[in-house]
């Protein structure tokens with residue numbers, strides 16, 4: 154996950170490959186609650202690991218459920234069998250509607266029948282999201298509920314015992330959120346000593362989510378009798394029975410971003426999306442139909458989708474989105490690539506989601522330059538051809554962040570492509586913590602569009618440290634080019650080659666089986682990370698680096714690191730030779746005494762013995778060789794910014810370089 158203040162997406166051009174979706178949030182949290190209320194053990198496979206499931210799991214634990222994660226396997230949930238173990242608890246539910254609503258219903262009913270006191274609270278936005286219709290329905294039933302802030306909103310206090318009135322139908326509004334009905338359906342089996350009837354008042358929205366609820370209840374042994382979408386009966390004697398094992402489907406709403414990606418950018422080979430398909434329970438798979446209406450070519454298997462671009466530009470759309478409320482946000486961004494204005498209707502529920510999504514989408518689309526009209530329950534988006542670089546505010550709303558990533562394909566409809574900045578990208582943790590990593594696996598950009606920041610300088614000036622810090626803050630890829638020279642030197646040495654024989658050393662480069670993964674370097678099967686860090690490897694590197702043949706053999710390997718979303722490259726000639734078009738080139742120096750002392754401390758802290766005098770002599774010899782060689786000698790690129798960090802802390806250098814970077818970005 155990118156836990157950084159912003160993530161800049163360079164102009165993207167194409168997409169191809171396979172993505173595996175994380176588990177569905179709606180199914181995950183329903184399954185967890187049902188497993189938690191059941192007697193016995195349920196093995197939950199493919200559970201979504203996200204903020205919203207984390208709060209549900211934390212709540213179940215407080216309520217007395219036992220949770221055990223099988224390493225690399227399912228989660229074992231041992232339920233409370235409908236009997237309260239802990240009758241007094243305070244639960245913090247973040248901004249998770251899929252936890253707040255059903256837990257309110259379940260705990261209100263359990264407190265009424267078994268006694269207890271529970272406080273349910275969340276983040277500030279959760280306290281602005283209405284829950285009054287559910288509270289009213291539960292109070293009508295006889296539950297004791299106090300709204301601790303504003304009436305009709307969390308935080309709530311649920312207490313009991315109190316007498317329940319189950320003979321009369323429970324009436325609940327269905328036209329604001331279907332989650333109130335879902336909450337009652339999930340919780341009422343707890344008290345179904347007689348038939349319990351729920352009557353929906355008003356036109357029920359988001360019916361597919363209620364369908365998921367009914368299907369999952371069935372898997373847990375509860376056969377609700379549905380009379381259209383208006384009346385539901387939970388039969389007397391209903392009891393949650395664990396099915397033993399449950400597999401959570403991939404998230405169909407998350408699939409929408411990749412379906413759209415295929416429609417926009419998979420011009421050659423399709424995007425394959427694994428985890429949802431024609432057999433999916435989730436209503437949001439019907440997003441596929443909307444994408445097809447806009448031109449996507451889709452091939453559906455039971456549990457996978459393959460999507461390619463069909464019509465281009467996309468075809469404008471006028472759609473009632475009641476059946477795909479969450480996925481429909483993706484259509485608003487697809488509409489920018491359409492051949493006319495697109496209208497999304499019947500989306501009033503957007504106003505009470507993680508944020509007011511109609512206002513949020515309209516505001517952010519306009520920042521890109523789009524012309525947008527909005528009404529109480531509709532949004533009209535006009536196609537965009539003159540795009541502006543924009544910082545997209547994400548309102549702590551995962552879907553805003555994910556759907557605006559698709560704006561980075563603007564280069565497919567304009568000659569002046571612009572990057573897109575996504576603020577607070579970590580909000581995707583709500584349902585898809587690795588969304589951006591997954592996206593980056595399947596998209597490509599033109600190398601010249603991918604920004605590079607270079608840091609060159611002599612040994613121990615702090616290049617590697619600064620590069621790590623800066624790359625981390627920007628979410629960029631790192632190239633430690635010295636490691637490539639070190640690996641080449643080591644491999645040549647091991648092969649018994651004369652390191653002064655440039656042609657012989659260069660000849661082994663194409664066959665070097667070198668891999669960089671999670672900070673470790675492997676050569677063939679062997680992890681050579683520690684061997685590469687040794688000073689001896691540095692000296693060998695400096696020796697082989699003097700040969701023009703070796704430098705050109707390593708050139709393409711270095712260029713291959715220029716990957717989305719951007720690159721921070723450190724070395725000796727990153728700015729002067731390898732990435733001459735980098736928008737920011739830093740030449741980092743520090744006095745020889747400072748550098749020798751830093752290296753000394755670094756080695757001692759790793760338990761490697763060293764002498765300060767010896768190190769200083771070595772680094773001065775290395776500087777002389779790196780500066781004196783004829784091939785790409787160590788010297789600042791003409792347009793480099795010099796930085797002597799002798800008297801600076803690491804943080805000061807980092808902040809200065811980030812400030813220089815900010816000056817060069819168009820946001």
Ligand SMILES: Nc1ncnc2c1ncn2[C@@H]1O[C@H](COP(=O)(O)OP(=O)(O)O)[C@@H](O)[C@H]1O
Nearest residue numbers: 612613614615616617618751755798801802803
């Ligand atoms: N600005 C700085 N101030 C103090 N120490 C630094 C600074 N930059 C780096 N260091 C320390 O100096 C040592 C060498 O830095 P390193 O990044 O390995 O240098 P290089 O990659 O240039 O050889 C590290 O232990 C690092 O923590």
Ligand SMILES: Nc1ccn([C@H]2C[C@H](O)[C@@H](COP(=O)(O)OP(=O)(O)O)O2)c(=O)n1
Nearest residue numbers: 612613634635636638694695698724725726
């Ligand atoms: N882009 C590069 C990177 C490193 N080299 C050479 C020169 C250096 O002496 C060695 C080792 O580089 P490395 O950056 O790992 O060394 P330091 O950490 O600065 O000591 O490789 C180079 O010539 N060009």
